[in-house]
Amino acid sequence: MNKTRRILAVGALGAILALAGCTSSPTPSQKAESEQQERISGDMINNQPLPTFPRSQLRQNLIEIQTVQATGVQSTTFFMLAGVPKPVFSCPSIGLPVPATTSLSNPWQIDRESSSYGMSNTAISQMEPTGVYIDDSMGTYVMCIDAQGRSYPNYWEGEVHAIMAPARWNDTTGAVELIGPPSFKFSGGK
DSSP, X not given: OOHHHHHHHHHHHHHHHHHHHHHOOOOXXXXXXXXXXXXXXXXXXXXXXXXXXXXXXXXXXXXXXXHHHHHTOEEEEEEEOTXXXXXXXXXXXXXXXXXXXXXXXXXXXXXXXEETTEEEEOOOOOOOTTSOBOOOOSOEXXXXXXXXXXXXXXXXXXXXXXXXXXXXXETTTTEXXXXXXXXXOOOOOO
């Protein structure tokens, strides 16, 4: 679930709970059901606790991806159209594609509400570690590099495929192939 949907779901759940709490006290059957749910949750946590790991390759890969996003490593990007078997355009590029709705400022607001139960706040969007806010988008900006080494933004509303290495499209295999070494040292596990 993406961040925007998660925020909306949390906000909707909060509103439902607030409305339910404002209308009346829980009935004895609602209270019994709530207590039963708490017992079930407690049993699951005690009998099947969430695993913990001293190290996570997934976390390390995310750190590396965000490093690439923030530092602008050389990449190659392929611009695709649904139903078309090969890219309609490709370019040497900088970093990873940027969703068109990415923003430097937070589009969400803190909403403080007062009720008979006290003050409450609604959820707001969280800044990414790279210093931007990202929302759902069909559009993407890619910073392409021309033959003289100058960068220019290329906006695209189809799918994009970015590789952190020099690459090209192979018409024979119908796939992207690397033509040079990766432009960033990613870890490969333990």
